[in-house]
Amino acid sequence: MNRIGVIGAGAFGSALAIALARGGATVTLWGRDADQVAAMDRTRENARYLPGLPLPEGLAVTGALDALSGADLLLCVVPAQATRRFLEAHAAALPKVPLVLCAKGIERDTGALMSDIAADHWPKDGIAVLSGPGFASELARGLPTALSLAGHDAACASMLQQALSTDRLRLYLSDDPTGVQLGGALKNVIAIACGLAVGAGLGESARAALMTRGFAEMTRLAAAMGARAETLTGLSGLGDLALTCTSRQSRNFAAGMDRASGAVPAEGQTVEGAATAAAAVALAQAHGQEAPIAAAVADVLAGHLSIHEAMDRLLSRPLRQET
Ligand SMILES: NC(=O)C1=CN([C@@H]2O[C@H](COP(=O)(O)OP(=O)(O)OC[C@H]3O[C@@H](n4cnc5c(N)ncnc54)[C@H](OP(=O)(O)O)[C@@H]3O)[C@@H](O)[C@H]2O)C=CC1
Numbered sequence: 319m320n321r322i323g324v325i326g327a328g329a330f331g332s333a334l335a336i337a338l339a340r341g342g343a344t345v346t347l348w349g350r351d352a353d354q355v356a357a358m359d360r361t362r363e364n365a366r367y368l369p370g371l372p373l374p375e376g377l378a379v380t381g382a383l384d385a386l387s388g389a390d391l392l393l394c395v396v397p398a399q400a401t402r403r404f405l406e407a408h409a410a411a412l413p414k415v416p417l418v419l420c421a422k423g424i425e426r427d428t429g430a431l432m433s434d435i436a437a438d439h440w441p442k443d444g445i446a447v448l449s450g451p452g453f454a455s456e457l458a459r460g461l462p463t464a465l466s467l468a469g470h471d472a473a474c475a476s477m478l479q480q481a482l483s484t485d486r487l488r489l490y491l492s493d494d495p496t497g498v499q500l501g502g503a504l505k506n507v508i509a510i511a512c513g514l515a516v517g518a519g520l521g522e523s524a525r526a527a528l529m530t531r532g533f534a535e536m537t538r539l540a541a542a543m544g545a546r547a548e549t550l551t552g553l554s555g556l557g558d559l560a561l562t563c564t565s566r567q568s569r570n571f572a573a574g575m576d577r578a579s580g581a582v583p584a585e586g587q588t589v590e591g592a593a594t595a596a597a598a599v600a601l602a603q604a605h606g607q608e609a610p611i612a613a614a615v616a617d618v619l620a621g622h623l624s625i626h627e628a629m630d631r632l633l634s635r636p637l638r639q640e641t
């Protein structure tokens with residue numbers, strides 16, 4: 319079980335491919351851009367998404383999906399809003415081996431989780447999700463990283479845990495794929511909120527308040543959607559919230575900072591929390607939950623509120639118990 323196919327040659331797909339190949343697996347990394355793939359193959363580097371980090375031996379790069387036909391397992395690492403499009407176009411051509419979904423987002427138009435989308439194309443027991451605190455560049459540099467892996471089928475998830483763990487990448491098992499996915503997706507929304515607040519000069523205390531009340535908001539919504547609240551206290555949830563709300567390496571946090579300072583956001587960057595904020599607001603409404611921070615983020619990003627108006631709205635909510 320060590321022939322691994324990775325779908326998506328962006329920062330995280332490339333980082334996982336590098337880490338797994340370095341750990342001894344035979345890895346094939348597929349990218350959709352033929353020119354980029356050819357350049358990666360020639361220079362043994364992903365200059366666009368992970369500059370300066372060499373591709374190890376044991377890692378093949380391809381633009382041909384049929385090169386994944388011999389894989390024992392697949393990792394899907396295209397952004398959340400592109401996952402349905404990718405699977406609709408290509409799932410039929412892929413081997414029906416275990417599929418690990420790595421995107422951290424909720425589909426904007428439907429409120430679907432990645433596992434809901436994949437279930438239209440894949441046997442449910444073969445679907446797993448990977449999430450948790452781990453920046454692509456750190457993983458690719460071989461820095462220690464711990465993530466959560468969750469699946470519907472215990473035997474399949476356990477096999478994946480063994481196949482995807484290395485001496486630097488430590489995977490913890492969960493049987494709550496809904497909680498693991500929501501932890502990873504919703505923390506991006508809170509990271510944007512923190513970036514907005516810090517960028518607008520609202521202070522470190524405001525950031526801590528947003529992280530803590532954001533965590534409460536994430537947990538309420540996840541529980542209403544069938545997750546176990548305790549899952550959110552793990553790596554995918556609290557762990558990733560701590561990472562992305564406090565680091566400028568996070569594209570979600572940086573997007574909030576850029577918005578606050580009026581800086582032009584980097585072109586073509588994957589900022590999952592933007593679409594997920596809108597999805598989270600709709601899901602909270604559908605499940606009878608309050609999600610004031612997600613609503614504030616969605617309204618600021620849509621241009622309906624300034625950051626200061628959003629903070630005033632949060633601060634003027636009725637006083638309540640902390641729980
Ligand atoms: N970067 C990180 O540190 C981490 C990222 N993640 C998650 O991983 C997911 C991917 O992020 P990341 O790799 O960083 O994003 P990037 O922006 O670095 O890369 C996205 C990749 O997906 C490709 N892509 C986009 N749309 C499609 C499509 N329709 N079909 C096929 N390929 C497509 C892009 O191709 P092209 O270049 O041609 O546009 C690109 O290779 C996100 O959900 C993110 O939250 C999770 C943990 C850490």
Ligand SMILES: O=C(CO)COP(=O)(O)O
Binds near residue numbers: 568588589
């Ligand atoms: O999810 C991540 C780290 O765990 C990466 O965060 P960003 O997508 O905000 O860069």
